[in-house]
Amino acid sequence: MSLFRGGAGTGKSFVLRELVDQIWQSDRRVIVLAPQRQQVVDMESAGFPSPTTIANFLIKGELAAGAVVVVDEAGQIGGRQMHQLLQLARERNARVILSGDTRQHGAVEASDALLAIERYSGIAPVELHTIRRQDPALAINQYERARIKQYRKAVEAAAAGKLVESFKRLDQMGAIVACGLGEQADKLADEYLRLAEQKSSAVVVSQTWAEVHRVNSRVRDALKSKGLLGANDVTVQVLEKSDLTNAQKRDPRFYPKDGVIVFNQKVRQAAPGASGKLLGIVKIGVLVEVDGKCVTVANRLLDKISVCLPREIPVATGERLHLKANRTLAAGGRTANGELVTVKAVRPDGGIELADGRVLGKGFREFLPGYAVTSYGSQGKTVDHVLFSDSSIKAATNAQQWYVTISRGRRGIRIFTPDKMQLLENLVHSGHRPLALELANGIRPRLANRLWDRLHGCLLRFGQRAADTFCRLKMSRHHKHQHQQKHEHKNTRMLHH
Numbered sequence: 001m002s003l004f005r006g007g008a009g010t011g012k013s014f015v016l017r018e019l020v021d022q023i024w025q026s027d028r029r030v031i032v033l034a035p036q037r038q039q040v041v042d043m044e045s046a047g048f049p050s051p052t053t054i055a056n057f058l059i060k061g062e063l064a065a066g067a068v069v070v071v072d073e074a075g076q077i078g079g080r081q082m083h084q085l086l087q088l089a090r091e092r093n094a095r096v097i098l099s100g101d102t103r104q105h106g107a108v109e110a111s112d113a114l115l116a117i118e119r120y121s122g123i124a125p126v127e128l129h130t131i132r133r134q135d136p137a138l139a140i141n142q143y144e145r146a147r148i149k150q151y152r153k154a155v156e157a158a159a160a161g162k163l164v165e166s167f168k169r170l171d172q173m174g175a176i177v178a179c180g181l182g183e184q185a186d187k188l189a190d191e192y193l194r195l196a197e198q199k200s201s202a203v204v205v206s207q208t209w210a211e212v213h214r215v216n217s218r219v220r221d222a223l224k225s226k227g228l229l230g231a232n233d234v235t236v237q238v239l240e241k242s243d244l245t246n247a248q249k250r251d252p253r254f255y256p257k258d259g260v261i262v263f264n265q266k267v268r269q270a271a272p273g274a275s276g277k278l279l280g281i282v283k284i285g286v287l288v289e290v291d292g293k294c295v296t297v298a299n300r301l302l303d304k305i306s307v308c309l310p311r312e313i314p315v316a317t318g319e320r321l322h323l324k325a326n327r328t329l330a331a332g333g334r335t336a337n338g339e340l341v342t343v344k345a346v347r348p349d350g351g352i353e354l355a356d357g358r359v360l361g362k363g364f365r366e367f368l369p370g371y372a373v374t375s376y377g378s379q380g381k382t383v384d385h386v387l388f389s390d391s392s393i394k395a396a397t398n399a400q401q402w403y404v405t406i407s408r409g410r411r412g413i414r415i416f417t418p419d420k421m422q423l424l425e426n427l428v429h430s431g432h433r434p435l436a437l438e439l440a441n442g443i444r445p446r447l448a449n450r451l452w453d454r455l456h457g458c459l460l461r462f463g464q465r466a467a468d469t470f471c472r473l474k475m476s477r478h479h480k481h482q483h484q485q486k487h488e489h490k491n492t493r494m495l496h497h
Helices: 012-025 037-045 054-060 079-091 113-120 142-159 163-172 181-197 209-225 299-304 399-406 420-427 436-442 445-460 464-488 490-496
Strands: 002-006 030-034 068-071 095-100 126-128 176-178 202-206 234-242 260-263 275-282 285-290 293-298 305-315 320-323 340-346 352-354 367-369 372-374 383-389 409-417
Touching: 002 012, 012 030, 012 068, 012 095, 030 037, 030 054, 054 079, 068 079, 079 095, 079 113, 095 113, 113 436, 142 163, 142 399, 142 409, 163 176, 163 399, 163 420, 176 420, 181 202, 181 209, 181 383, 181 409, 202 209, 209 367, 209 372, 234 367, 260 285, 275 293, 285 299, 293 299, 299 305, 383 399, 399 409, 399 420, 409 420
Parallel strands: 002 095, 002 126, 030 068, 068 095, 176 409, 202 372, 202 383, 383 409
Antiparallel strands: 234 305, 260 275, 260 305, 275 285, 285 293, 320 340, 320 367, 340 352
16 A cells, blocks of 8 residues: 645646556556545546546456556545455455545545554655645736735645644735624625636635525625626526435434435436435335335435435526536436536526536436535635635634635635634634544553553564564554644644744
């Protein structure tokens, strides 16, 4: 196994593609993987050969002996998938290259696997440090060139874990705007409108879905008032996903009264994209009515359905949409969850033509306005300018969210917050979840020491030299853990100082 780490905007994807090309030229089989469908689409566009999602790869289980498996955005892989991947690679005597950045958002599923590997495997990562995304050469004048240089230094500080310094640099260059909650959305919409009139790409990053909806509505109104969207609106009913866990899907109390169940993958006679209503919940699974028929979704297949809430939104020519499902379109082409697309026209039959030539049929309604997205949804995206709408909610702000958000822009950033000091206090908190390995070191130290002693006793059977080597490993691990704890408290001490 090899670890390849690159911060946001360091050109990691470019280097990874060159690596894959070199492996191909050496006549060795290479498999390219990514956790999400949107990432696979981006890799296809970048020229990677036949990338696929980790889930599809593990389902097929096809891996040639001695092949090289290259995994991009490995920080978003949960513990179970990582274990299955490494187990298959071991069986086929394959080499695995994990590429990712644990300073950004981690896995949705249980266990931040790449973080555990970085901290406890002892494998030293190959790392890119030079940030190339915030390039002063993109500036149109000397003033903007100087601002891009300052912007890049702020991103570099965040990548190095110097979050307070990162905040201060952005504040000194006037990128952080203090405003009341009542005027925050208006100021942000005005800035978005100014950038749209300059033909600069921009994305708004918000921390909560309530904030996303509020900003989307205000930005759209501003664009409409300036004639940047089509004159005629068509009201479309869309399906907004409720992020229910599998345990919640087995409890009828979590289903909205008018909720719609959408099939993300085929389950029995229900095809991907099919929708239905909840009939009931039994011991073996969830009963769904689809076109007058009852489909039983077994408990182990609950990941294949989503519970959605219908809502109506206006759509016009020039509208920006945020697609929320992976689908094969009836008119040809595919969609990827997380895509930002532009509307070319709305057909009389309800179909929506996109600027890139694809057509969303009237049966595809899993999308939302796409002017504002969450921090997790913005990861992997690059725009000219990023606008950050801070809600001052402590639980929604952390070091990973800050780093991902501020690093999206090429030329500039503006942050709108009702309270600068509250934002500074919130962003120094780590968003990493505790690992089980860390619980052994913290909550149950006596149990951990007992296990170390038992392993030491076993190694004594192989000779004193083996036992001594083990003791040195234990001490090295102890000092490493202490260093990690010291680093995690550094930002908090700086803030208090």
